[in-house]
Amino acid sequence: MxxxxxxxxxxxxxxxxxxxxxxxxxxxxxxxxxxxxxxxxxxxxxxxxxxxxxxxxxxxxxxxxxxxxxxxPTLDYHPSMGYIRARRVLKGEADPMLTAARLEAGDTVLDCTAGMGADSLVFSVASGPGGQVTAVESSRPVCALLMEGMKYYRSGFPEVDEALKRIHVTSANHLDVLRSLPDRSVDIVYFDPMFRDPVADSSAIGPLRTYANPAPLEAESIREACRVARKTVLMKEKRKSSEFSRLGFQVEQRGQTKTVYGVIQIDSTS
Structure with missing residues (x-):
């Protein structure tokens, strides 16, 4: 890290x-x-x-x-719902984010908006020891919290703890990171921008808003992500968000969940 x-x-x-x-x-x-x-x-x-x-x-x-x-409010490191989801994945249960991303064991993932690293953990568990997850966080204090928290957190489940340790955490603007990467160098690029109109903040996520960047994603970020990705570009947003159409994502998820994933599939022959 x-x-x-x-x-x-x-x-x-x-x-x-x-x-x-x-x-x-x-x-x-x-x-x-x-x-x-x-x-x-x-x-x-x-x-x-x-x-x-x-x-x-x-x-x-x-x-x-x-x-x-x-x-x-104090921000304590804890993987929160990421831990619960990771345990479900380890039991063989499906996770909507992984399904939308078309993730397979051994894949490389660039999480452009790490936050508290919950999604990075789920990606790391699913991609396994042969994969690699890079978590980019623009807030330097939060990035330091993740570095230390992921290294020393003990969940009681070795598979979860090892998955946390495998995550590479870096402090940077995600657009700068994307611009620096070669074409088709990462399997999946993921965005989970902080909702400007939150659905509901948990006790773990609420304090994170103090550090979060409220700006909407730039179209250039998505263009660069599409250049860098080999398989999919994925974005999490509220179900009726206009960001999906603005940025060119196709929403595939059905049901009544308040948040969904938009997908851009990358043509592997391009």
Whole structure:
């Protein structure tokens, strides 16, 4: 996992009484991200942020990691519904996202809007050890949360934990990443833009809105995705969203779910 061009608008610290292993984690994450590690001492997170001019504080604790923006809800790393869906996939059950993507074991996936990484986890479980999932997150603090969270989270199921560790997390604008890739270099390109008019926010997703980019997807992003993808370009949106027609996606999913997947199939002969 890597984190590129990280500014020091956030800092890394620990809980009140960190053990040696947690201190070593903090040092490694600081080296990987360029964000300074600040010993906690007796200061509250809010006071630590104020003293060091940081907008966000990544706090490492023994069993996990959390991202704190003073005055806002805390964002704890947890795969949320991604864990439940991953377990279903491991049991052989179908997942609408994977069906729409035409994903097969060994496929490579570029998740352009990682968020908390729930969809990346499902892709990673399904593509297996022979596949590769890259999760792109534009928010650098959230990206750091994913890097640390996916590495140390323990679900109780080895297949899920290994799938999390296989995900390559990077902080960047997804359009920049797409522009840098050769033609037909990834099997599936995926977009899950943050809904500007949310259906409902879970306790896990609600705090993420503080960090999310509310801008609609650019048509150039879809053009680049179609150039890069070998099989499909996939987008998740609300059922009646006009984004599907604006960006050229075909909605195939039936039923009454509030969110659906739009697909652009790539002609493998082109």
């Amino acid at each position: 890597s984190l590129q061009h990280l500014s020091n608008s956030f800092i890394i610290t620990t809980g009140d009484s960190p053990g040696t292993a947690t201190l070593e984690r903090a040092a490694r994450l600081s080296a990987a991200t360029g964000a300074p590690y600040i010993p906690r001492g007796r200061l509250s997170v809010a006071m630590l942020a104020k003293r060091h001019g940081a907008s966000d504080v990544l706090v490492l604790v023994q069993d996990g990691v959390r991202l704190i923006r003073p005055g806002q």
